[in-house]
Amino acid sequence: MLKNLKQHTKKLTITALAGLTALSLVGCNENEKTGDSVTSEEKVKVSLYSTGSLNVQNFWEEVIPLFEQENENIDVELVFLPAGQGGQSTMDRLLAAKKANKDSGVDIYEGGLEDAIRGEEENLFEKLDESNIENIKNIEENNMKGTQNLAIPYRASAVVLAYNSDNVKEVPDTPEDLYKWIENHPGKFAYNDPTTGGSGSSFVISTIYNQLPAEAMNIQDESIMKDWDKGFEILNDLEPYLYQEGVYPKKNQGTLDLLANGEVDMVPAWSDMALEQMNNKLLPENTKLKQINPGFTGGPAYLMVPADNDEQEKEAAQEFVNYALTPEVQKVVIEKMYGFPGIKWGLLDEELQLEFESVSGKYRLFNGGTLGEELNKRWQKEIAN
């Protein structure tokens, strides 16, 4: 056995060595590649940095080849960072490159509005308007508000209630109805840990800001934090009636799994994730979605073009953003991603518009910037315990 162990260690060491060597080789390779793109003139290479759940990655993997077919001289490389695994680092990278006056290597960036706002002071992103991106005229004007033309809302999604229609007969219409439903059906509702996924976070934010005037969602001043008490009280009161008297599964998928295996009957979920999984039969057929009124938060996803690109990259990046706003890509948004289109509904087929009636109720936009982090911290301290 001892001999065996020795052999094992030997094998392990060799494998580890081989792995490391391979790693360092890959490293070299990458360097070569980037070096290449600077010298070769016929093909422009741009990197798209994006984050989110798997459906976002699948979406880009569908769209990028379509784009490259139409624009043979542009090569788009997708750098995808799954949600909660350092998406923030892309912003840090951009900021660091700006300070050092270097090219960040990020040519197109998909992120939230808070990133665009954070980048504004540093002039991180390029202004985009109809002169460089023609299809901006297709965008729903409401969504362009607050972007200062630094970010293009190319799609949107919202958090809705997903429920088991066999067990839930009286579907709540308002947040108050929902809280009553939860109390009357102990253990049958779950929202995920808001620090790990947007749907739980939306439930928490909506609950807290429903107790405040509607404009409060746009306040980024810390003085509003003391007004959160009432909402936190509601969350605390709800806890004994939640799944396992207050277990908050990790990630958006965590609660959807509970719904799928029948442990709970109702969860807040991203409309796009839920629709996609219903379509792939990952959620049972009795699953239905509904937006309550006032709605949960949701919002657009934005494309930004960093200002540190050279002329060629800039044009290619703009071309790509423009392409994302064409009806063809928007159809992919709807059909493959089950997201809301970023362009006016009127520009799309009527059939597609009908499909979305159940969830297209009005979602709200939380624009509290870094207050979201403070909210998470307080949730972890007061509710998770």
Add this chain to the structure above:
Amino acid sequence: MIAKKQKLLGIAMVLPSFLSLIILVVWPVFISIKQSFQNEENQFTWDNYKYVLTDPMMVNNFKYTMLVTLISCVLVLIISYALAAYLRFSNSWFSKVISRLYFIPMFIPGIIAIYGFINMYRDNGWIARFIGSENMPSFVYDIKGLVLMNLWFNIPFTTMLLLSALSAIPGSVIESARDVGAKKLTIFFKFILPLSYNTLLVALTFAFMGIVGSFTAPYLIDKNAPQMLGVSMQQHFSVYHELGQSSSIAVILFLMCAVVGFIYIKNMMKNESHS
């Protein structure tokens, strides 16, 4: 000439691991330590450590991490030792089968094992279907589940270590002790345990370090609070974006492992000077 070549070859073989150690481990550790003493404006501060060591939530997280680690380590050592002793001293067909099967968990990717575990033990999982969900204690989203998962991850390797130590004890020692009339318990405490004590310590070190810094299992199986330090560290880093605080958690975690490592090395040196 040949000697020189061999020397160069030796260096060439060591270099990749040495360089990767410097680039992938030493350098990031250095950055973390530096960051743990910095505030957002990159100025020197003790605030991160003050927060990590005094905030009630963090103190609870520390206590909880130690609790989970200790329970898991003790259980792992007891179970593995019993298993290894059985495999060493029994010649039955059953022990032969087990000796070929016990390390299978090492070849199952962690995340798959965890999801399998969740499906098996969740409140309406496979086991609950057999025994009825009202008889089923909660394992998932509970410390019980986390400890069970740690057993799954640590028993095979620990057993392997202990088994090699027990196999190294010559059968003649035990037989001669038995011949002069030593009882089984006496043989165990006077011969077997002392002769495998060092390996036990090695196994404890490995189990401790693996469990204290674990992330995936507590992230997916455990409840929301208190948290294991690995989970809390990730939360401070990528949810709150508190680089300094997460770095100081990392440094403290590192120190905890260093203490255990120190005890282990000290013991090793003591033994070497004895022999």
